[in-house]
Amino acid sequence: MTQPVSKTSVLAGMTSRALVITGLVVIVAACLPMVLSSYQVGLATEVLIFGVLAMSIDILAGFAGRTSLGHGAIFGVSTYVVVYATGQAGLSPWAGFALGVLAATAVASIFALLAVRTSGVYFLLLTLALGMIVWGVCLRWTQVTGGENGMRADVRPAALMSHSAFYWAVLAGAVIVSFAMWRFVRSPFGLTLRGIRDSESRMRSLGYNVPLHLFIGFTVSGIFAGIAGGLYAMFNNFVSPSTVALAQSVEGVLMMIAGGVGTLFGAFVGAAAIIVLENIVSSYTERWLMVLGITFVLIMIFAPEGIIGKLRAITSRKVR
Amino acid sequence: MDRRQFLKNTTAAVAAAGVGAAPWRSAQAQASPIKIGLLAPLTGVVASGGKEMVEGVQFYLDQVKNEMGGRKVELVIEDDASNPDTALQKARRLVEQGNCHMLIGNLLANTGLAVANYVKGTGTPYFIPIIAADDLTQRARIKNVIRVAGYSASAFTHPFGDWALKQGYKKIATISQDYTFGHEQCGGLAQVFTEGGGQIVQQFWHPLNTADFSPYLGQLADLKVDAIFAMETGADSTRLIQQYASFGLKEKTPLLMAMNGTDQSVIRTMGPECEGIIAAAHFAEGSDVPTTAKFEKDYEAKYGKIPSLYGFSMYSGMMWIDAALKKMGGKVEDRETFIDTVLKTELDNSPLGKTVKFDDYGNPIYDVYIRKVVKRADGKYWNVPIETYPNVSQFWKYDPATYLKQPPYSRTFQGIKKT
Numbered sequence: 001m002t003q004p005v006s007k008t009s010v011l012a013g014m015t016s017r018a019l020v021i022t023g024l025v026v027i028v029a030a031c032l033p034m035v036l037s038s039y040q041v042g043l044a045t046e047v048l049i050f051g052v053l054a055m056s057i058d059i060l061a062g063f064a065g066r067t068s069l070g071h072g073a074i075f076g077v078s079t080y081v082v083v084y085a086t087g088q089a090g091l092s093p094w095a096g097f098a099l100g101v102l103a104a105t106a107v108a109s110i111f112a113l114l115a116v117r118t119s120g121v122y123f124l125l126l127t128l129a130l131g132m133i134v135w136g137v138c139l140r141w142t143q144v145t146g147g148e149n150g151m152r153a154d155v156r157p158a159a160l161m162s163h164s165a166f167y168w169a170v171l172a173g174a175v176i177v178s179f180a181m182w183r184f185v186r187s188p189f190g191l192t193l194r195g196i197r198d199s200e201s202r203m204r205s206l207g208y209n210v211p212l213h214l215f216i217g218f219t220v221s222g223i224f225a226g227i228a229g230g231l232y233a234m235f236n237n238f239v240s241p242s243t244v245a246l247a248q249s250v251e252g253v254l255m256m257i258a259g260g261v262g263t264l265f266g267a268f269v270g271a272a273a274i275i276v277l278e279n280i281v282s283s284y285t286e287r288w289l290m291v292l293g294i295t296f297v298l299i300m301i302f303a304p305e306g307i308i309g310k311l312r313a314i315t316s317r318k319v320r
Numbered sequence: 321m322d323r324r325q326f327l328k329n330t331t332a333a334v335a336a337a338g339v340g341a342a343p344w345r346s347a348q349a350q351a352s353p354i355k356i357g358l359l360a361p362l363t364g365v366v367a368s369g370g371k372e373m374v375e376g377v378q379f380y381l382d383q384v385k386n387e388m389g390g391r392k393v394e395l396v397i398e399d400d401a402s403n404p405d406t407a408l409q410k411a412r413r414l415v416e417q418g419n420c421h422m423l424i425g426n427l428l429a430n431t432g433l434a435v436a437n438y439v440k441g442t443g444t445p446y447f448i449p450i451i452a453a454d455d456l457t458q459r460a461r462i463k464n465v466i467r468v469a470g471y472s473a474s475a476f477t478h479p480f481g482d483w484a485l486k487q488g489y490k491k492i493a494t495i496s497q498d499y500t501f502g503h504e505q506c507g508g509l510a511q512v513f514t515e516g517g518g519q520i521v522q523q524f525w526h527p528l529n530t531a532d533f534s535p536y537l538g539q540l541a542d543l544k545v546d547a548i549f550a551m552e553t554g555a556d557s558t559r560l561i562q563q564y565a566s567f568g569l570k571e572k573t574p575l576l577m578a579m580n581g582t583d584q585s586v587i588r589t590m591g592p593e594c595e596g597i598i599a600a601a602h603f604a605e606g607s608d609v610p611t612t613a614k615f616e617k618d619y620e621a622k623y624g625k626i627p628s629l630y631g632f633s634m635y636s637g638m639m640w641i642d643a644a645l646k647k648m649g650g651k652v653e654d655r656e657t658f659i660d661t662v663l664k665t666e667l668d669n670s671p672l673g674k675t676v677k678f679d680d681y682g683n684p685i686y687d688v689y690i691r692k693v694v695k696r697a698d699g700k701y702w703n704v705p706i707e708t709y710p711n712v713s714q715f716w717k718y719d720p721a722t723y724l725k726q727p728p729y730s731r732t733f734q735g736i737k738k739t
């Protein structure tokens with residue numbers, strides 16, 4: 001008798017169970033604007049945008065074993081370029097968006113060139129330093145970036161003015177981008193990244209060009225961070241150095257960790273957990289940062305594999 | 321009384337109460353509280369100033385027993401974390417979820433500009449007693465963003481430049497934090513001073529949170545200028561004043577500062593090193609004008625410290641809004657009328673000490689004090705006015721239309737007259 005393999009559906013190699021779950025989640029997400037207030041829809045939009053950012057970090061952290069502290073800067077470069085292109089240079093929002101993603105990709109590739117030969121804590125520090133450079137440039141180059149005050153522009157296209165319309169657009173974008181990232185990490189190329197994570201020397205001795213693979217992986221993840229940054233520009237119509245600051249990168253990494261490293265979609269859960277927590281707790285106490293900190297400590301102690309990771313572990317135990 | 325009878329009686333009583341309560345309830349609905357959303361940085365780099373902002377607002381509400389324009393006030397406080405992204409999110413929350421009738425607050429210009437950009441779309445009245453970015457009442461005015469009891473950054477350094485000329489100063493050097501608030505304040509002084517025949521010898525721009533000023537102070541000492549103008553906020557200001565004194569510059573060259581440099585939030589903890597510094601401002605806590613003195617005394621009695629710019633500005637801002645609400649019977653829901661009424665309202669009896677009104681661009685016209693830090697009888701230091709420039713416009717003596725044609729002050733444009 002042959003081994004019972006899970007049925008693979010026609011759609012891009014998803015199991016039918018995964019397909020059903022994904023479909024349900026997307027439908028529920030699409031219905032949210034009908035039950036939530038406009039402010040909550042705004043929060044949900046933010047969750048999606050930061051979810052995409054956290055996911056782009058997860059490509060590197062979860063699959064190539066390299067945690068980047070520079071993705072907030074890549075994200076923010078896109079935000080800056082989109083706001084600048086539409087506000088100062090007078091381009092259409094869509095052209096601005098494309099330019100933003102392009103700029104983020106370019107910055108990511110520069111980061112990648114410098115960082116791919118390192119790993120572990122050196123990779124962390126190098127990406128951190130590169131991110132700080134971007135932040136410094138945004139802060140000091142007052143003529144272009146507006147310095148501390150930042151820049152304002154009406155970036156959001158007229159068709160997406162209402163909260164719900166914009167939410168649906170971001171949701172559609174997030175679904176497409178998530179699918180692309182999921183395909184990316186499951187592709188043969190993605191498998192080589194995992195190989196590099198598990199043993200760099202073995203991959204090298206098997207004849208793989210490790211730095212090149214990491215370079216491509218980093219750059220691709222930069223594209224996705226750039227898309228998130230472009231959406232954030234449309235969401236806020238505003239950008240300031242705090243968007244490219246270290247805190248932004250750290251927040252992205254924390255969201256990824258809270259959701260579960262290497263789970264990819266955990267990023268959305270992590271983003272939701274952090275953003276919702278931030279907003280609820282801060283309205284009760286000004287010590288909300290402390291509550292957030294304690295929550296992280298608890299997550300690290302009781303669910304070091306993240307929220308999604310923990311759930312997966314529990315469900316698979318039950319199945320057995 | 322048996323059970324049946326009891327039920328009958330209570331039902332009747334409840335019904336009667338209900339009928340009696342109904343009209344009262346609908347009256348209540350009409351006079352539902354005015355909801356004010358207060359955004360203040362309670363965490364982050366300027367948290368101490370943020371707390372004083374909240375104090376200022378609460379101090380006012382306590383005095384009016386939580387009632388403005390004949391209606392109860394519900395104050396919702398949100399922390400903007402000194403971060404524009406957070407400020408934006410909290411503003412959304414206050415407007416869309418909290419249904420606040422108006423927003424007030426923010427300290428850092430970047431947080432204020434982010435919120436201003438947001439309320440441009442929603443039309444919510446937004447009051448900025450602290451945000452000093454020039455262009456909000458000049459080149460990029462938003463109608464529903466109103467500077468009650470606030471000021472535009474260069475408004476006080478214009479007369480300050482004039483005052484420096486009158487002292488006979490010929491050469492001035494400036495040192496300032498490198499961001500818009502600094503560029504604007506230095507620009508105001510530099511333009512008036514150089515147009516009156518003075519010379520700006522050199523300008524130093526340093527990043528925020530500079531721990532050590534010695535490289536700058538060394539260069540400043542070598543310049544042999546008649547006075548030094550410094551624009552600093554918060555901890556930078558404390559450090560500059562201390563190091564200025566310990567480098568021995570204090571005895572040689574008079575130090576002029578932007579008003580925030582010698583604000584109570586800075587000099588409250590300082591000793592003789594801050595004595596004698598001159599600044600220009602619309603508020604001097606050591607003024608003997610009765611309303612100012614009374615405010616200072618009451619505030620100090622309540623909070624145990626001399627009021628800073630933050631407490632004072634928020635207090636006066638609330639007073640201004642209240643004055644407008646009284647005029648229109650508290651009908652805050654009618655936004656257009658509310659905004660117009662505020663802009664037309666003149667503020668009497670405020671701690672400012674004099675009736676204040678808005679100019680055509682929504683910036684208040686103040687008497688500007690040249691004030692000096694002196695020691696009070698109890699050993700604390702405070703700012704005392706030594707000279708007054710009455711009715712100073714944000715455009716100084718320039719024609720507004722011509723003034724607005726020049727670019728906003730920046731690191732590259734300081735309005736310095738070319739000789």
